[in-house]
Amino acid sequence: MPASPLLAVLSGERRDPPPVWLMRQAGRYLPEYRALRAEKGGFLDLCYDPAAAAEVTLQPLRRFGFDGAILFSDILVVPHAMGQRLWFEAGEGPRLAPPLLDGLLDGLPADPALLRPVYETVRRVRAALPPTVAMLGFAGSPWTVATYMVAGQGSKDQAPARRLAYRDPQAFGRLVDAIVAVTADYLVGQVDAGVQAVQLFDSWAGSLAPDQFRAWVVEPNARLAALVRARRPGVPVIGFPKGAGAKLPDYVAAMAPDAVGLDETVDPAWADAALPPGLPVQGNLDPLALHAGGPALARAVAAIRAAFARRPHVFNLGHGILPDTPVSHVDALLAMVRA
């Protein structure tokens, strides 16, 4: 039996109260994070600085005693390692250059060694954690990573990648295949450095028509999960296809994740009825309900707890915590969940 309640749930045991962690729990809502950012500089510098990234990863653990620590990094380190230049424009978000509007990677200076500082961060965090706290790794799902690689930045409705996928599915497929291969290596590297479960973030799964969803979300995620399982058996894979809506059961059936993350728009009662019995779920509090606090928060927490009363459940948000969330609301949430 795993010493960590979070790992126990991911392996199919039910725990009551549920283990809890929050997406983006290491981040801007914490004054200690803002202080470290002010001292150390840019977001990406932090991601590639193992001492700083380990410190940031551990900050919310010290304050709240979450059941999991999630690596502080970014999904776009994978395109960076694949040879695109990567930087963050203040107030605007990520930039990747050159944009791959035709999907072709030819001539880009791929350099997997860029990912080594991330593995060092994992080693430092794992060494600092007690065995009761699980260390989670992550990567972007191939579709979501591809949307940034094609557009060179965030894009409205992910139109550039969706257009390329319709116009030239062969070229787009080769790009996705390359992302799958690099991401599998990256996740294996994280596991070898000490992560005990991995989450695949598909932040933009919600923008695709059903045939495109099958081709670019379900199939590559299934392939990626299978590669990681074949090379490092027994490490739970959490799939998080944000915005999948009614297509969630198809995703689960094809990919067979060890647990599935639910975004805040999913009705937990529907999910409990629609998903295979016993499948661990993770989620799915509305980050705005946490931001609001008070009765709205209490009602939302109670509804989620009630819906998943007979299923392995990891309590989490349905999306990242908002930067202006009061820290006291997180304390209140933990008291409610653990009551």
Add this chain to the structure above:
Amino acid sequence: MPASPLLAVLSGERRDPPPVWLMRQAGRYLPEYRALRAEKGGFLDLCYDPAAAAEVTLQPLRRFGFDGAILFSDILVVPHAMGQRLWFEAGEGPRLAPPLLDGLLDGLPADPALLRPVYETVRRVRAALPPTVAMLGFAGSPWTVATYMVAGQGSKDQAPARRLAYRDPQAFGRLVDAIVAVTADYLVGQVDAGVQAVQLFDSWAGSLAPDQFRAWVVEPNARLAALVRARRPGVPVIGFPKGAGAKLPDYVAAMAPDAVGLDETVDPAWADAALPPGLPVQGNLDPLALHAGGPALARAVAAIRAAFARRPHVFNLGHGILPDTPVSHVDALLAMVRA
């Protein structure tokens, strides 16, 4: 039996091939629309100019022979009539002032007479249409209209309205009630001027957590539809809760729309299985598949036709046509649908 195939389907008859119209069929992808805009000026001026708006409404009918004409207007004429100032910033979208961050309408100079030119547009269009072509009216759904009224503009994830709804549900509820009342009058006015069915656009239904979806999408839409039905019985109401995902059956059960619009992310086979037998559906081609044309378009059209082969179906997009869609692709689509 209605002379119009579109009205026949909305009343529950199946027609093969299905009637077809496209959301935003009167718009920027048409050279004749761009020419008229260049001559007449701003988008809002066009909406309030009955001769010009009628001409724009009719342009796609002349070119393509669609089965329905949809009023050329904007959902934000309702907040305008409720007393907010309304204008469009070039390249940025709508602005409403003052923003109603606390939800209070007090002191705004409401003026329902602002909507009269819209009714005149309807009269002109209806007079120009043959009886085989249906005239459709529309309004924004209360939630979607409220998101603009609160933020004063489009907003990322509709956060200002969602925050107000959590923080002060009483104030937000009074705002929604006011929108329901004005919108019911507006739709009755459209019917009296000649529209034969109305569509309720809930473009931002997809951003809400399930309890908020029930409170602010399902319930006000049901109330609005009931008001219109009580005052003008027999006029079909098409509900279009974009992004509702797996919550679509709950929406349909509570609101009992005469037909339901499906966005492009909905798997038509799932919808056919999940929705009540015989309920007319409308949709749901991916606008990017129409933009791409070729085999991607042919495959998507065939999948939709096949999924709805035993149900009343209005062929449409899942979202508005993209401004840079080639006109020849619309011709190709019509040939496919009508083959």
